[in-house]
Amino acid sequence: MEQIWVDKYRPKKFSDIVGQEYFVKRIKSFLESKNLPHLLFAGSPGTGKTTTALVIARELYGENSLKGNFFELNASDDRGIDVIRNQIKEFAKLKSLADVPYKIICLDEADSLTKEAQQALRRTMERFSSSCRFILACNEMSKIIDPIQSRCVIFKFKPLKEQSLRLLIDKIEKEEKLKIKEDAKEFLIKSSQGDLRRLVNTLQAASSIKKEVDMEIINEIMDYVDPTEVGDMIKYAQAGEFFKARDVMIKLRVVKGLTGLEILKEIYKRVLEMDIDPKTKVKFVDRIATVEFRLVEGSDEELQLEALLAMMALLN
Ligand SMILES: Nc1ncnc2c1ncn2[C@@H]1O[C@H](COP(=O)(O)OP(=O)(O)OP(=O)(O)O)[C@@H](O)[C@H]1O
Ligand SMILES: [Mg+2]
Known part of the structure; x- marks a missing residue:
């Protein structure tokens, strides 16, 4: 299976970002005045x-110095605020490597932080305000405490309009050499509800069946995503058909948008029900537990799930 399109088509520069023109304009003027x-x-x-935060960092530091100057934390990862604070401190202490006087700390899904954690974050923001700029991203602004809100310039990202969605569909159609029927385009636009991630994922799933995307294929992939498919995935793996199993896994992630942990939970349930040699079952469960631990720690989901499927294939 090829690269996941949401990564492939994640904008690298401002001009790749569709819609959000007003935000892009304001952010560009912040950057020009060197006063972010x-x-x-x-x-x-x-x-x-998240995309815009990454573009800002690229613009400021360039691809090469990105690493030492841009630090990304996902607040919804099951990590305590102490860990977050310590990591921020460690990062903030190191000298900026570029000729920009500050580094950027991007805290994704900040609305999942508790109020206490947000208070701590607020103090951290104050403490490092001369050497660091924070970019916080969240879905629900009402869950962010006022003192943090008042320290930030706020941008409210709305679902994208049809025109912007269409722009991206047409771009991908061209680059991937697809032929998408107009009614399929309209369906993709409507069903995405302004969410470009969903749009790109559905399009990738459809086009993996056929390069001529019509409503028949769209309906097929919409039916295709059913958690019972986890059962098929395991069967493929056990039959040694690793690549088939992996295709199902990628479809579950890409189309249905299931997270690695959700898929893993489903695998676990299936494995428990399976009528197999108890020793093999124990080995499976043991490996599932290991993979779960790694996913919670933030390991690459695709890689971990693939490794699990490969192990299931080998044990038979
Ligand atoms: N404005 C945009 N222009 C082009 N592509 C976009 C845009 N917004 C999102 N995408 C596509 O959707 C994917 C996900 O976008 P991103 O991670 O920025 O979403 P987000 O707003 O941070 O969502 P969430 O609230 O779920 O974190 C990107 O990798 C890209 O493929
Ligand atoms: Mg995001």
């Missing part, structure tokens, strides 16, 4: 919050 405030990006999923 703390930013709070709030709003709907798949509208470009």
Whole structure:
């Protein structure tokens, strides 16, 4: 299976970002004046919050110095605020490697932080305000405490309009050499509800069946995503058909938008019900537990699930 399109088509520069023209304009003028405030990006999923934060960092530091100057934390990872604070401190202490006097700390899904954690974050923001700029991203702004809101310039990201969605469909159609029927385009636009991630994922799933995308194929993939498919995935793996199993896994992630942990839970349930040699079952469960631990720790989902499927294939 090829690269996941949401990564492939994640904008690298401002001009790749569709819609959100007003935000892009304002952010560009901040960057021109070399005076970037703390930013709070709030709003709907798949509208470009994380993407915009990354573009800002690329623009400021360039691809090569990105690493030492841009630090990304996902607040919804099951990590305590102490860990977050310590990591921020460690990062802030190191000298900026570029000729920009500050580094950027991007805290994704900040609305999942508790109020206490947000208070701590607020103090951290104050403490490092001369050497760091914060970009916070969240879905629900009401869950962010006022003192943090008042320290940031706020951008509310709305679901993207039809025109912007169409722009991206047409771009992908061209680059991937697809032929998408007009009614399929209209369906993709409507069903995505302004969420570009969903749009790109559905399009990738459809086009993996056929390069001529019509409503028949769209209906097929919409039916295709059923958690019972996890059962098929395991069967393929056990039959040694690793690549088939992996295709199902990628479809579950890409189309249905299931997270690695959700898929893993489903695998676990299936494995428990399976009528197999108890020793093999124990080995499976043991490996599932290991993979779960790694996913919670933030390991690459695709890689971990693939490794699990490969192990299931080998044990038979
Ligand atoms: N404005 C945009 N222009 C072009 N592509 C976009 C845009 N917004 C989102 N995308 C596509 O959707 C994917 C997900 O976008 P992103 O991670 O920025 O969403 P988000 O707003 O941070 O969502 P969430 O609230 O779920 O974190 C990107 O990798 C890209 O493929
Ligand atoms: Mg995001």
